[in-house]
Amino acid sequence: MKNILLVLLVSISLFANEIIVKESHCSVNQTVQNIKNIVSKKRLHVFAVINHSGNAKMVGMKLNESKMIIFGNAKLGTSLMQQEMTIGLDLPLRILVYRDTDGKVKMAYRDGSWLANHHILNANKKIQKINNALNKITDKAGQCKKD
Template sequence: MKILLFLVTLSWSLLASELIIKESSCSVDETVLNIQNIVKKKGLSVFATIDHGANAKAVGMELAESKVVIFGNPKLGTALMQQDIRSGLDLPLRILVYKNNDGKVNMAYRDGTWLAEHHLLNAPEKIAKVNNAMDKITTRAGQCKKD
């Protein structure tokens, strides 16, 4: 009975995850470049790319390869911030690309419902649009041909 309860609790916590993590078949740099190109082709703005690994190295520390691409649609972001200016703490959107402990490259981002649940937003269509875009961007960005 304890095992069954544990499995039910575990499955519920996995379903309630605020982070979506996908594996990429590309390197960290290739994945980041793919994200940037896809975002630009969609007419969105790439605001910054932060290289956490390089920043760690600059202070004499080690960190697995990891970069964050920060991007968005100012029109959509502004509409959300007009409802709750504090949503600006979580906008623009971002995708973390990193090499995990197994040496595989992953992409991680927050589910858009997290944004709606943590701010006073009533914008289900806009949140669905964010989720759809993030899914498509990461799916395409993680596809690389291997020899």
């Protein structure tokens, strides 16, 4: 039992600094649209949607369907940048929506702890707020009855 708990704790601590990947039950386009709708309802700003696969096609290359939505909260982001300007390299927040090699649609984003650890932030409550928001957004965005 102790070994199982130890493995679980190590897994959780490793997971906290990694990229989180979730499956979506929607198409790439519908997942992106769902994220945009959720983000807008939360009064966050959508800055851009980057069509990676579309860009690859323009240069004669193939890439599985892939789009990145960039969004954020200027008040929260500014307060983090006031503490450590280099976090601006990783803000606004982004979620990558893509079709994997098995044809499944996935959503990927960085755990907020990564931001804190790589930019030496002391902002646990703000990082937890980011994590909660990203988790809720992706959970909801990946739910579709029919595409």
